[in-house]
Structure formats: structure tokens, C-alpha cells
Amino acid sequence: MDSHLDRLAKVHGISLTRPSPDNVEVPITDTAKRKVLAALGVTGESAHRPVKKQSKAIPKSYLPDVLETERVWGISLQLYELRSRRNWGIGDFGDLVGMIWLAQSLRAGFVGLNPLHAPFLADPDRCSPYEPSNRQMLNPLYIAVDKVAGFRSRPELERQIQALRQTDLVDYIRVADTKLAVLRELWQSLHASASGLTNREVFEDFIQERGESLRRHALFETLSAFMCSRGQGAGWKSWPAEFQKLDSVEVEAFAEEHADTMRFHMWLQWLAHLQLSEAAAVARDAGLRIGLYLDLAVGEAMDGSATWSERDAYIADATVGSPPDPFATEGQDWHLAAFHPAAIASGEEAPYRRMVTAAMRYAGAVRIDHAAALRRLFLVPLESAPDGGAYVNYPQDELLRILAEASAEFRCLVIGEDLGMLPDGLQDDLAEARILSYRILSYERDDDGFKPADAYPRLSLACISTHDHQTLAGWWRGADIKARAEHGIVPPDVSQMHVEERQHERQDLKVALEEAGREPPGRLPPRTASDDKVKDLVVSAHRFIAKTRSMLAAVRLADTTGEKRPTNIPGTTDRYPNWKPKLSVSMEELKGLPLLRDIAEAMRKERSRTRPCAFP
Structure with missing residues (x-):
């Protein structure tokens, strides 16, 4: 060395x-x-x-x-996965408002979402919300176009939208083509008359407030679409050298020539901002x-x-x-x-x-x-x-200071996904900073089995699973182990070891749930049990996380609808349609789902048991 x-x-x-x-x-x-x-x-x-x-x-x-x-509970979901009778083949901010009212009817305290960051509009199939183009901007594909002022439907468009609604996977390419085409028509028609764009001054204020960051993003989107139309990629590393630098003469000339298209992309950001702001206001008014x-x-x-x-x-x-x-x-x-x-x-x-x-x-x-x-x-x-x-x-130190100042300014609590290999002392520092720990049921184990509900730190969010995991029913059946093996993520000997470990984990979970519920031992559902036979286990597991000391508890929507396809299988890249599966039921059906009602009742009952405690 x-x-x-x-x-x-x-x-x-x-x-x-x-x-x-x-x-x-x-x-x-x-x-x-x-x-x-x-x-x-x-x-x-x-x-x-x-x-x-x-x-x-x-x-x-x-x-x-x-x-x-x-102790508050809420519902977490991927916004794009929502089906509804009115969306355009992808969940949108209009659906988000519907989810807020559903959460309010179930007496939940929050609606949790995947990242809403801006993607590559010129290459919409690059759809991972965790590999965005820009975290400071919003995803225009979540705009509820039917809620935009001036929108008028027509039969041909309705046929396209209906076809998009019926797909089992989000067809990002066709969704983007359809939405952006209609939004461009709206933009052009709004500018055809002096009074077309309502709240013009508010729009101009938005542009002024967001400043250079917004202008540069709009310029990138405009250039990205231009390059794609000429066989180049949406990402700047595939562009000609003179366009890879923001301050080049060629880029400046391009910006002048395409000023209207840049304003269109600024308008998309404004629309997304207005609709997400409205959803946030609805959540406040609904009492979440x-x-x-x-x-x-x-x-x-x-x-x-x-x-x-x-x-x-x-x-x-x-x-x-x-x-x-x-x-x-x-x-x-x-x-x-x-x-x-x-x-x-x-x-x-x-x-x-x-x-x-x-x-x-x-x-x-x-x-x-x-x-x-x-x-x-x-x-x-x-x-x-x-x-x-x-x-x-x-x-x-500086990052924690920024989080503290921003969270105070916006009255926004902070949760840290403190999973995996962590540096020594980090969790203690996060706790001192009053950043909630992120506790997933299947990870909360020690040599004695699953940790009891009282072992969860109060300054935490407890949940059953996340976007990178199978549902609880899928975990019980070992679907995650099977998926990793099928996609070659782990070698066969390691996979077999995981199968053997899961047998012990299932038994340990059963013991933990029975001890938490003070129930007599019951029969362990088989690994191949049907959804109906696993239902009681799923409800019991949610009752368990509701009992924890954690300030927050999240119910993943996919667990309540019994989804078979995972949201994302880490490490698969193009071998699995990550970030595309839709829910198997529509939003209009959610409120009538027996499993959702039972889980919500368990969460309400256990979370309402008061545990007064001062902040650390």
C-alpha cells in the first residue's frame, strides 16, 4: 500500500x-x-x-x-400506480386528492408518495422516480390534464385515454405523448388570445421566484426533445460537445430561437406546482x-x-x-x-x-x-x-443544520431511511437531530427473533414493507427470494440459505404477533396459502406495527390490495418492468375492500391508545 x-x-x-x-x-x-x-x-x-x-x-x-x-398512521403508495375512471393511464394529482379524502374517511393522518421529481420528458420510459433528471422540479406527467383551465375532451382523445387506462403496466411513452400533445394544444390556444392564460401575473411571479434554476431546466427539456428528434439521446452526455455546456454560444442561440417552448416547460412546472399545492391544501382542510x-x-x-x-x-x-x-x-x-x-x-x-x-x-x-x-x-x-x-x-453537521432550518421554516418533519450498512453513531446523531428512524418489520430482528413492539424507538416510522420489497403476503411466500434467484441477483447457494432462513423467520413472526396480541397459538399458514388464508396474518402484522411506540406508522396500499407484482426488484434494471405495475383494483373500489377496512380499523384502534410523551 x-x-x-x-x-x-x-x-x-x-x-x-x-x-x-x-x-x-x-x-x-x-x-x-x-x-x-x-x-x-x-x-x-x-x-x-x-x-x-x-x-x-x-x-x-x-x-x-x-x-x-x-401516534399517527397513514397510507403510502406510488402515485403512478393508481387506477381511476378519470385518469389517463397514470395516477395523477387529481387522484391524489381522491386518496387524501379516502385517508380522511379512514382517519389516517398522512398520504405518503414516491418521489415526485422531474423525469426525462423526452425519454419517458426512464421512469424510475429514484433516478430523476432534476430533484428541484416536479414531474409534469402527474398533471391532471382534465383539471387544466380550457381543457375540452373529444371522442378520439377519449378512446386513446380509455386504452391507456386498461393497461396493466403504465405505458409511459404513450402517456407522455398523449398528455404533452394536449398540453401543447392548450398552451397554444391560451396564447392565441390575450385573456387566454388565467392568472398570467401569478405565472410570471412563479417564473421570477424560481429564477435561473427553472429557466435552465426548461432549456434542458427543450434541448432534450430537440436532440431526441434528431436521433440523439435525451441525456446531455450523448449530445454534440457544443451543446453539453450550458454557457456555450450554441446553447445561448438555441435558447433565443426556442424561447416559446422553454416557456411551455415553465408552464408545465407551474401547473404541477398549482395542482400539488392544491392537494396539500386539501390535506390540511381535510384534517390530516x-x-x-x-x-x-x-x-x-x-x-x-x-x-x-x-x-x-x-x-x-x-x-x-x-x-x-x-x-x-x-x-x-x-x-x-x-x-x-x-x-x-x-x-x-x-x-x-x-x-x-x-x-x-x-x-x-x-x-x-x-x-x-x-x-x-x-x-x-x-x-x-x-x-x-x-x-x-x-x-x-452542515446538512443537519440545513434540514433543521428548512423543516422549521416549512413546519415539516424529517424521516431518515437509516437502513443497510450505516456508519457508527449515525442513528444516535439522527435521533438527537429529531429525525425519525425508518423501521421495517422484517428488518427488526435480533438473535431472539422479531423485536417486540415496545422495542421500536418512539422517534421512528414503522411499516411492513416498501417499494423495494414484496408485500407481507409475498414475503411470507418467499416471493422476494424467488425473484432474486430468478434474476441472478444472488448465487444459488445463497438463495438456498435465504429459503432456510425464511422458514425460521416465519415462525419467529408468528410468535411475535401472538405475544403482541396476547392470543393463543394458532396454526401457521402454509407458505403456499391463499390470499384469504393469509389475510389474518396481514391484519395482525399491521396491528403489531400500530402497537409500536413509533410516532408514525405507514400502511402500504399494495399490502391492502394484495398485489402479486412487486413495484421494484433492486438490481434487475431492464429484466423486470420496475416502476410500471399498476394496482390490481381501481381507486373507486378501494373503500369497499374488506382487507383495507380491517387494516384501517386495527390501525385506528391501536394508534388511538394514548401514550403521552414529551419530545426528546
């Missing part, structure tokens, strides 16, 4: 080891150190050195007063104690609007990933761009502050995906395998 290289790596926050699938620390190679240093822009000892951690009190994020005396709970992705696409618009804020030559672990033995490369640790919190309008503000302005709660990123990220140099990456430190 090169001692000089080691010193340089440590100075710039690069860990010299990483964990293996056996949870043993292995050294980072000199090659990996050099590549990560190069990605950080380090060329020698004289290069910029990160600010060292300050030893001072950790700032506290906002918590609503209601959580001092109440938390309101909307929005998810924040850990990074953005390497070739999207954000990295094109603010090149200096991002690391260009490495992507975010994770080291090898038991469920991904080769490690993972998430192909996400990371903020540069020296830029993420710098300046009055720091990139991280703008990113969290973009969600908090609409939300009563935000969930930070991969909360470990507050302290470190695993960076994989371009053209390296994940096991050639290394952990790099981030300015945790």
Missing part, C-alpha cells in the same frame, strides 16, 4: 476499507483510491481539503406538537394531521437536467452505489450523480437546501432516501465495478 496515497485519501474523507458480503472489512485498492480522488478533483496535496467536522450541538428538526400525545409525506431520492441521473444545469455541484467521474452485501454479493451501482461534498452545503442558496426546499414547501413530512448519505456515500468510479468503489465523507 502507498502510505502517501493513504494520507491523501484520508484527508479528503475517503475510507480505506469497505465491508464484504461476510461483513468483514477489506482494504480499498490503491487503484480505487486514485480513481475516487480524481473524481473529487484532487490532484495533489495542495488540492482543496474538506471542512472538518465541528464538535457542537446537533440542531433539531421540526416535530409537530400533535406527536407529543398522538401530517398531510403529504414526500420522498427524496438520494441522487439524480448522471446525464439529466440537474447535472447539466449545475455541473460544478456534482461529481462527474463517479456514481453512487453500495458495496457488496448478502443480498447483492457483487455490490450495486445505482448510476446516480452525487453532490460534491465540497459544494453540497456551500453558499446561501446551497444545492442541498434548494433540493429539500423543493419538497418541503408541499409536505408535512419528507423521507430522505439512504439517510447514510448525510455522513457518507459509496462512490463507484466510472467504468469500475462496485467493489472498486469507496466511501467518501460528507459534511454531516
Whole structure:
């Protein structure tokens, strides 16, 4: 090993080891150190050195007063997965309002959603909400076009929409083509008359307020569509060199020539803002104690609007990933761009502050995906395998301060997805910062089996499963193990080990539920049990998380509808239609579902048992 290289790596926050699938620390190679240093822009000892951690009190994020005396529950879902009689083949902000009223009727306190960040409109099949083009902007595909002023339907359009509603997977390409075509017609017709665009002054104020970030995003969307029409890709890395730089003469000329199209994309952002703001207001008026709970992705696409618009804020030559672990033995490369640790919190309008503000302005709660990123990220140099990456430190103190200030400004609580391999002490720091821990039932185990409900920390959100998991019924049947094996994510011997472990996990879960419910032992449902026979188990599991000390508990909508297809199978990329499956039932049918009613009743009953407690 090169001692000089080691010193340089440590100075710039690069860990010299990483964990293996056996949870043993292995050294980072000199090659990996050099590549990560190069990605950080380090060329020698004289290069910029990160600010060292300050030893001072950790700032506290906002918590609503209601959580001092109440334990709140809510419903989580993927907005796009909703079926309804009025949407255009993808759940939209109109459906969100319907879900808010459903939550209110069930006496739930929040509606949790997937990230609503802007995708690549010119390449809509790049549909992962966790690999967006820009986290500061919204997804225009969620606009309820039928709610836009001036919209008028016609028979041919209705036939197209009806066909989109009937698909089992969201057809993002046809959805985008249909919605954007109608919205362009509306935009053109609104400008045909001086009085066409209502609230014109409000629209202009929106453009002024969002400033250069909005203009650059609109320019990117315009360029992206233009390049696609000429056989280039939607992402800027495939464009001719003169268009890859925001400040080039060619880009400036393009912006002047396509000013109207840029304003159209600004208008789309305004429409999305208006409709999401309306949904947030409906949640407040309906009495939801938390309101909307929005998810924040850990990074953005390497070739999207954000990295094109603010090149200096991002690391260009490495992507975010994770080291090898038991469920991904080769490690993972998430192909996400990371903020540069020296830029993420710098300046009055720091990139991280703008990113969290973009969600908090609409939300009563935000969930930070991969909360470990507050302290470190695993960076994989371009053209390296994940096991050639290394952990790099981030300015945790500054990021926690930004979260505390923004959460106080917007009265928005913060949840940190603190799963996986976490740095020592991070969960303690998050608790001190009053950031809720994220506790998934199947992960809450120790050597004695599943942890009892009272073992869950009060400062947490408890749930059964998330978008990266099977439903509880699917977990019980081992569908997650089968999927990982079928897609070659883990080798056969590891898969067989997981099958054997699941047998013990099922028995342990049964014991935990019986002890929590003080019920006599019952017969264990077989692994191949029908939905009807697994129903009692699903309700009991939700009753269990409702009993926990956790301030918040989330019911995943897919668990209440018994979905067989997972939302996402991590590590499959194009081998599974990730982020496309719709729910098997429509919104209009949800309220009448016996399983949803039973789960809601269990949540209401257990969550209403008062456990007064002051904030830490």
C-alpha cells in the first residue's frame, strides 16, 4: 500500500476499507483510491481539503406538537400506480386528492408518495422516480390534464385515454405523448388570445421566484426533445460537445430561437406546482394531521437536467452505489450523480437546501432516501465495478443544520431511511437531530427473533414493507427470494440459505404477533396459502406495527390490495418492468375492500391508545 496515497485519501474523507458480503472489512485498492480522488478533483496535496467536522450541538428538526400525545398512521403508495375512471393511464394529482379524502374517511393522518421529481420528458420510459433528471422540479406527467383551465375532451382523445387506462403496466411513452400533445394544444390556444392564460401575473411571479434554476431546466427539456428528434439521446452526455455546456454560444442561440417552448416547460412546472399545492391544501382542510409525506431520492441521473444545469455541484467521474452485501454479493451501482461534498452545503442558496426546499414547501413530512448519505456515500468510479468503489465523507453537521432550518421554516418533519450498512453513531446523531428512524418489520430482528413492539424507538416510522420489497403476503411466500434467484441477483447457494432462513423467520413472526396480541397459538399458514388464508396474518402484522411506540406508522396500499407484482426488484434494471405495475383494483373500489377496512380499523384502534410523551 502507498502510505502517501493513504494520507491523501484520508484527508479528503475517503475510507480505506469497505465491508464484504461476510461483513468483514477489506482494504480499498490503491487503484480505487486514485480513481475516487480524481473524481473529487484532487490532484495533489495542495488540492482543496474538506471542512472538518465541528464538535457542537446537533440542531433539531421540526416535530409537530400533535406527536407529543398522538401516534399517527397513514397510507403510502406510488402515485403512478393508481387506477381511476378519470385518469389517463397514470395516477395523477387529481387522484391524489381522491386518496387524501379516502385517508380522511379512514382517519389516517398522512398520504405518503414516491418521489415526485422531474423525469426525462423526452425519454419517458426512464421512469424510475429514484433516478430523476432534476430533484428541484416536479414531474409534469402527474398533471391532471382534465383539471387544466380550457381543457375540452373529444371522442378520439377519449378512446386513446380509455386504452391507456386498461393497461396493466403504465405505458409511459404513450402517456407522455398523449398528455404533452394536449398540453401543447392548450398552451397554444391560451396564447392565441390575450385573456387566454388565467392568472398570467401569478405565472410570471412563479417564473421570477424560481429564477435561473427553472429557466435552465426548461432549456434542458427543450434541448432534450430537440436532440431526441434528431436521433440523439435525451441525456446531455450523448449530445454534440457544443451543446453539453450550458454557457456555450450554441446553447445561448438555441435558447433565443426556442424561447416559446422553454416557456411551455415553465408552464408545465407551474401547473404541477398549482395542482400539488392544491392537494396539500386539501390535506390540511381535510384534517390530516401530517398531510403529504414526500420522498427524496438520494441522487439524480448522471446525464439529466440537474447535472447539466449545475455541473460544478456534482461529481462527474463517479456514481453512487453500495458495496457488496448478502443480498447483492457483487455490490450495486445505482448510476446516480452525487453532490460534491465540497459544494453540497456551500453558499446561501446551497444545492442541498434548494433540493429539500423543493419538497418541503408541499409536505408535512419528507423521507430522505439512504439517510447514510448525510455522513457518507459509496462512490463507484466510472467504468469500475462496485467493489472498486469507496466511501467518501460528507459534511454531516452542515446538512443537519440545513434540514433543521428548512423543516422549521416549512413546519415539516424529517424521516431518515437509516437502513443497510450505516456508519457508527449515525442513528444516535439522527435521533438527537429529531429525525425519525425508518423501521421495517422484517428488518427488526435480533438473535431472539422479531423485536417486540415496545422495542421500536418512539422517534421512528414503522411499516411492513416498501417499494423495494414484496408485500407481507409475498414475503411470507418467499416471493422476494424467488425473484432474486430468478434474476441472478444472488448465487444459488445463497438463495438456498435465504429459503432456510425464511422458514425460521416465519415462525419467529408468528410468535411475535401472538405475544403482541396476547392470543393463543394458532396454526401457521402454509407458505403456499391463499390470499384469504393469509389475510389474518396481514391484519395482525399491521396491528403489531400500530402497537409500536413509533410516532408514525405507514400502511402500504399494495399490502391492502394484495398485489402479486412487486413495484421494484433492486438490481434487475431492464429484466423486470420496475416502476410500471399498476394496482390490481381501481381507486373507486378501494373503500369497499374488506382487507383495507380491517387494516384501517386495527390501525385506528391501536394508534388511538394514548401514550403521552414529551419530545426528546
